[in-house]
Amino acid sequence: MPDVKAAKLLELDKVTKVFRIGSILFGKKMTAIDQVSLSIDAGKPVILSIVGESGCGKSTLCKMILRVYKPDRGEIHLDGHNYADRRHYNADQFRLNVQPIFQNPYESFSSRKPVDSYLYNTALRLGIAKSRAEADAVVDQALKDVGLSLATVKGKYSAQFSGGELQRVSIARALITKPRLIIADEPVAAIDASMKMNIVNLFKELKDKYQVSFIYITHDLSTAYYVSDYIATLYRGVLVEYGPAKEIMDSPAHPYTELLMNAIPRVGDKWREDIALPDLESKEYMQTACKFANRCAYATDECRRETPSFEELGGERRVLCFHPLIGKKA
Numbered sequence: 001m002p003d004v005k006a007a008k009l010l011e012l013d014k015v016t017k018v019f020r021i022g023s024i025l026f027g028k029k030m031t032a033i034d035q036v037s038l039s040i041d042a043g044k045p046v047i048l049s050i051v052g053e054s055g056c057g058k059s060t061l062c063k064m065i066l067r068v069y070k071p072d073r074g075e076i077h078l079d080g081h082n083y084a085d086r087r088h089y090n091a092d093q094f095r096l097n098v099q100p101i102f103q104n105p106y107e108s109f110s111s112r113k114p115v116d117s118y119l120y121n122t123a124l125r126l127g128i129a130k131s132r133a134e135a136d137a138v139v140d141q142a143l144k145d146v147g148l149s150l151a152t153v154k155g156k157y158s159a160q161f162s163g164g165e166l167q168r169v170s171i172a173r174a175l176i177t178k179p180r181l182i183i184a185d186e187p188v189a190a191i192d193a194s195m196k197m198n199i200v201n202l203f204k205e206l207k208d209k210y211q212v213s214f215i216y217i218t219h220d221l222s223t224a225y226y227v228s229d230y231i232a233t234l235y236r237g238v239l240v241e242y243g244p245a246k247e248i249m250d251s252p253a254h255p256y257t258e259l260l261m262n263a264i265p266r267v268g269d270k271w272r273e274d275i276a277l278p279d280l281e282s283k284e285y286m287q288t289a290c291k292f293a294n295r296c297a298y299a300t301d302e303c304r305r306e307t308p309s310f311e312e313l314g315g316e317r318r319v320l321c322f323h324p325l326i327g328k329k330a
């Protein structure tokens with residue numbers, strides 16, 4: 001019996017990733033992603049932002065969705081097919097459906113090859129275009145959809161572009177396969193501040209035009225604010241809050257989301273690259289009670305002793321907290 005679930009584009013069910021740090025004999029285990037469950041519906045494209053400070057497991061989660069890492073526990077389904085079910089896995093088909101965009105566009109393109117060659121390669125190798133002439137049209141269209149064109153890009157090398165322009169080229173490359181899902185891991189972190197919103201707004205346009213969903217990974221909420229349909233907050237590998245973006249922005253339910261929200265720069269303030277939070281302590285990863293309790297302004301003895309479970313707040317919202325900042329909706 002094939003393991004098929006319907007109506008979801010992507011579904012993560014209690015996904016866990018454990019890293020071993022140090023030697024086999026004396027090393028420790030670290031749970032980088034701890035039983036994360038999330039899903040994206042198949043019907044309507046969305047931008048799901050995953051937010052959280054450095055080291056909370058965002059890239060590890062992405063790599064599992066991109067099949068770079070295998071989860072140690074839990075399951076991932078794409079279009080109803082379980083990643084663990086190898087009979088349905090076809091690497092080329094997966095590349096057509098799911099495309100990555102990385103943080104540093106200069107690392108995505110070799111400095112010795114013109115950048116358009118990557119776009120042609122994607123179009124020709126994955127069978128989107130049958131000939132060079134067909135590929136010209138496909139590549140030009142993808143570039144136009146990100147505000148560039150083949151005429152302006154052709155023959156140029158990565159060093160001849162600004163970071164923002166080159167990130168547009170990598171988005172164009174991702175679009176060539178007409179993917180259902182784009183995984184963008186910190187796509188604007190290395191981009192000039194004035195260009196960040198430009199790139200992120202492009203995701204919003206492309207979501208409708210290409211009917212593609214995005215998982216947008218960021219450690220700052222200021223860009224997520226404008227484009228997200230849903231927000232998931234990760235803390236020390238644990239999903240602590242999930243729900244519609246506007247509702248979470250207006251009234252976060254988890255004290256950690258509130259802390260992140262308070263760190264959003266106000267209009268006119270200088271852009272802050274990072275939210276200043278204490279260094280990661282691996283013992284926090286290990287503890288079974290609420291992992292945020294030590295830093296939480298509202299923590300009680302219960303929070304330091306017991307493991308919280310998800311509370312449904314209504315309207316697709318859920319929070320992993322004993323004392324959510326908002327109550328249940330009627």
Ligand SMILES: Nc1ncnc2c1ncn2[C@@H]1O[C@H](COP(=O)(O)OP(=O)(O)OP(=O)(O)O)[C@@H](O)[C@H]1O
Nearest residue numbers: 019020021032053054055056057058059060061219
């Ligand atoms: N291959 C690996 N081996 C061992 N530990 C790892 C590995 N990859 C990540 N980690 C650890 O797992 C935790 C989560 O890392 P991850 O890179 O997923 O965080 P992140 O949220 O993407 O951080 P950043 O915002 O800095 O990119 C960190 O403590 C990291 O040191």
Ligand SMILES: [Mg+2]
Nearest residue numbers: 058059060185
């Ligand atoms: Mg990362």
